[in-house]
Amino acid sequence: MTTQTTPQRPPHLKTAPDDEAYWLAIRATMEPMYVNTQLVNTRRGAAPRLVRDRVRELVDLSLAYELDEYEPMRDLKESGSSLAIRQLLGDYFGADADEMALTRNAMEGIATVLNGVALKPGDEVLATRFCYDSNLAILRQRALREGIVLRFVELPFGIASDEAILAAFAAAITERTRLISFPHVVANTGLVMPVRQIAALARARGAFTLVDGAHSAGHIAFRLDELGCDAYATCLHKWMYGPRGTGFLHVRREKIADVWPLFASWSGKPADSIEKFEEVGTVFKALPASIPEAIAFNRGIGQAEKSARLRFLRDRWAGRLREHERIRLLTDIDADPGTGFGGFVIDGLEGEDFARTLREDFAINVRAFAMDEDPAMRGIHLSPGLPNTVEEVDRFVEATFAILARSHNSLMRAG
Missing domain, CATH: 3.40.640.10 (Type I PLP-dependent aspartate aminotransferase-like (Major domain))
Structure with missing residues (x-):
């Protein structure tokens, strides 16, 4: 039998980054509007209802x-x-x-x-x-x-x-x-x-x-x-x-x-x-x-609490992905201060192909990128925002592993 534990709040934060009930309540005040699960929030954030x-x-x-x-x-x-x-x-x-x-x-x-x-x-x-x-x-x-x-x-x-x-x-x-x-x-x-x-x-x-x-x-x-x-x-x-x-x-x-x-x-x-x-x-x-x-x-939530939540969401996917032998993180998730952003590359799989498969087969949106000044600098980018949930992030991780398994099988057949 699995014992459920209550999320522990770091002493300097008024709300724990893994208090999902609290963050779901914040999501409800923001009412994000997206068709596919949106894990890229660098262009714009969903303004909360009181701002709209x-x-x-x-x-x-x-x-x-x-x-x-x-x-x-x-x-x-x-x-x-x-x-x-x-x-x-x-x-x-x-x-x-x-x-x-x-x-x-x-x-x-x-x-x-x-x-x-x-x-x-x-x-x-x-x-x-x-x-x-x-x-x-x-x-x-x-x-x-x-x-x-x-x-x-x-x-x-x-x-x-x-x-x-x-x-x-x-x-x-x-x-x-x-x-x-x-x-x-x-x-x-x-x-x-x-x-x-x-x-x-x-x-x-x-x-x-x-x-x-x-x-x-x-x-x-x-x-x-x-x-x-x-x-x-x-x-x-x-x-x-x-x-x-x-x-x-x-x-x-x-x-x-x-x-x-x-x-x-x-x-x-x-x-x-x-x-x-x-x-x-x-x-x-x-x-x-x-x-x-x-x-x-923003003051109602607290900047420290916001930052901790964004890092928590990033660490939840990046911590699992960095253990995979074909994935190389472009982000130091142990750095302080850190952000909610992360990037990675997949050995043997183009970023555009991965992002397209993720969107078409799993209805999840991430971004494949190449730097304008040096296209050799390439990767896959995620930036979950406050409206995103643990369930969405976990679903992305499972979808990624599924795509990697498919890709591995294809490579084995081709070999």
């Missing part, structure tokens, strides 16, 4: 009100921002409100900095092959237009130590390096970059650091004032489960004046004002006006 209801409540108001003295959203600027919203974001992420600018997505903040840091011909920008292609497109445009030089930091693909990563950055920086751009979390493998150490190294060598935080905000616990990077840009619709079309740009107070805004300030904001980055024209105010509900949702 708030957006719906504000839609007609946002489309119909007149700009007069009775404007119902008078506390929001034309950009949708307000001091109260910037303060909420600053409190959650560990920064002052006067270092936080509201944006419409991570790309807007990234484009602001990559285009806004003053560079001259011959100046070097360091990036990684793990940066999004859209980020690199901006730098390549500047290289064509202005004669700057884009160089890559050569980093290991998959598992890498902080020491190895830092050594690679140190070796790549030259006396011409002016800007360094890299992701906080590598999307395909879940590698967490040692931001604080890289930022300290860059500062000592006179370079500006921009961190792409699209996959760290709301995913892992951190404070911006401890990371020490000069700028950090992210969205709120992925791991913060906020309304799509919202994000923020953080710039350290003493560096704000060094970055030109994407749009020239028409209200005369001084060069050292974070609000100069918010003058982007009219936005749909129902979206930023719903940010307080998203913050409340």
